[in-house]
Amino acid sequence: MVLITFLAIVGYVEDEAVLLEIEEIVKDCKNIKLFVTPEYCIEASELIRYSDVVIGTGRSYMEGMSYGKFVFFP
Structure with missing residues (x-):
């Protein structure tokens, strides 16, 4: 594989x-x-749904959590 x-x-x-x-x-x-x-x-948050992992703070962190993604924050 x-x-x-x-x-x-x-x-x-x-x-x-x-x-x-x-x-x-x-x-x-x-x-x-x-x-x-x-x-x-401008529309970066729209890309979160297509990711497997999100690294971010603030809004990107919250949106990643709402999509059920693995979220890491610095």
């Missing part, structure tokens, strides 16, 4: 330097994608 995994990171960029650092780290990882454009961030 082959387990295929994918990590989607969705969020608003608060620090461009941090984004550049993350992009450098994941640039060769085909199973990691960053979704940081406004089109994804």
Whole structure:
């Protein structure tokens, strides 16, 4: 059995330097994608229903719990 995994990171960029650092780290990882454009961030909560795990605080934490997801908060 082959387990295929994918990590989607969705969020608003608060620090461009941090984004550049993350992009450098994941640039060769085909199973990691960053979704940081406004089109994804405006309705990011709509993507929670399609996830297996949610990492977040505040509203994203509560919405993840309401969907019965595994939720981790920093």
